Amino acid sequence: MSSRPPVIILNEPQLAENIGAVARVMANFGLSELRLVRPRDGWPQDRAWASASGANWPLDGAKVFETLGEAIADLSLVMATTARPRETQLPVLTPRQAADDLHARVAAGQAVGILFGGERAGLETQDIALCQAIVTIPVDERFRSLNLAQAVALNAYEWRLGVDEGPRQAFSHNALPPADQASMMGLYEQLERELDDAGFFHPPAKRPSMIRNLRVALGKAQMTEQEVRTMRGVVTALSKGRGRVLAKLAAQKAAKEE
């Protein structure tokens, strides 16, 4: 059974210096796995190493992805950090609560990650919709302006406290682990394809928000791989029904025409 600490995922980071600062923070708290989604200035960047104060290994091993979906495909649970929790049905956790949950899941052998948005804009709603929980640092309402490495530091620190204090036993994860995000994405995309065919997304301008809402509603269920397969079967059955009706009608027509 693996017990990998959380992966740190930076979505569209802008400054290489900040990526280096994140690596430095990670090293302080025993994290090493770094993933970058569309870093603005490309990758690798010497300036990242220059600002990592010798914490080279998270940078050396950093993986780069074209889409957030690919970056989190193998993870069972991803927490999205944001200063401004949008209206969403996802649970909103403090870094402390998040760390407790992450520890419980890692102890159960699950691969988990924490997602951070870019320096300027943070995370978009559709990025958050791919995650299973939101982490919000309790900053002063009147001045919310932590930099990227500081936000990573606070979450990594809370994770580290759990490592140091020994496992917290408050949670029992006897249940099967949730499916990874690649499986969920497969379900979402199949469902959305069929709903497109069925003319469900109306008016078209609302399609993106309708898709987000659907993904959140289903994502919250933290389905197992088996449950995802079942749900895919459900979607197929409901939509294939059309094919069967089609075939039946065609047969009837053929019979009539003979």
Added chain:
Amino acid sequence: MSSRPPVIILNEPQLAENIGAVARVMANFGLSELRLVRPRDGWPQDRAWASASGANWPLDGAKVFETLGEAIADLSLVMATTARPRETQLPVLTPRQAADDLHARVAAGQAVGILFGGERAGLETQDIALCQAIVTIPVDERFRSLNLAQAVALNAYEWRLGVDEGPRQAFSHNALPPADQASMMGLYEQLERELDDAGFFHPPAKRPSMIRNLRVALGKAQMTEQEVRTMRGVVTALSKGRGRVLAKLAAQKAAKEE
């Protein structure tokens, strides 16, 4: 009785940018009183304001001292942060324990402070000796290298948690309550009816367990009423597709036969 949050004291800070970054961190966590002991490049420094992201007030009000003794003269308790606790008889606390103690003292009307050393060398033994406790951030032994603003951030965050812990639950109330079981049952029954029509439950002997599994998978999502309505729309769209295909075929047939 005063209840001033802790004063942040920087002993011999080197880079003005770091002083600005500390101010920014302080503002995030509701701290405002900053004291500087012998800043290397003098004071004030424009670069501090430039790197504070608008958190000007701790900088505007910053007081400069020639000695640490003067800087902490009016404080009842000062905690010294250091990555390497030296041989000392002072209590060594985590930031969490320190925050608890600071809160207790502030509640009792005491003026308190947290002391941070310069970027390069940290605190000297004689500086620490002026303090009443040591705070050590639990970083990985193999890589101890937090920057100044990050060290301030972790301590300020722990302080803030103590401020916030009461009223912080606002978020959980933002989430809408889950739909009642009658709504969920409506969704289940609609779905199961359509799946019966589509021949999904096969073999028939497995129908009851398949239905249980489906209900568990969806029930875990704790959907809101709105989400239940959306999912019912999804089921209708997927299955109504059949009706549309049927109508289309019928129309084609009619056209052909004319």
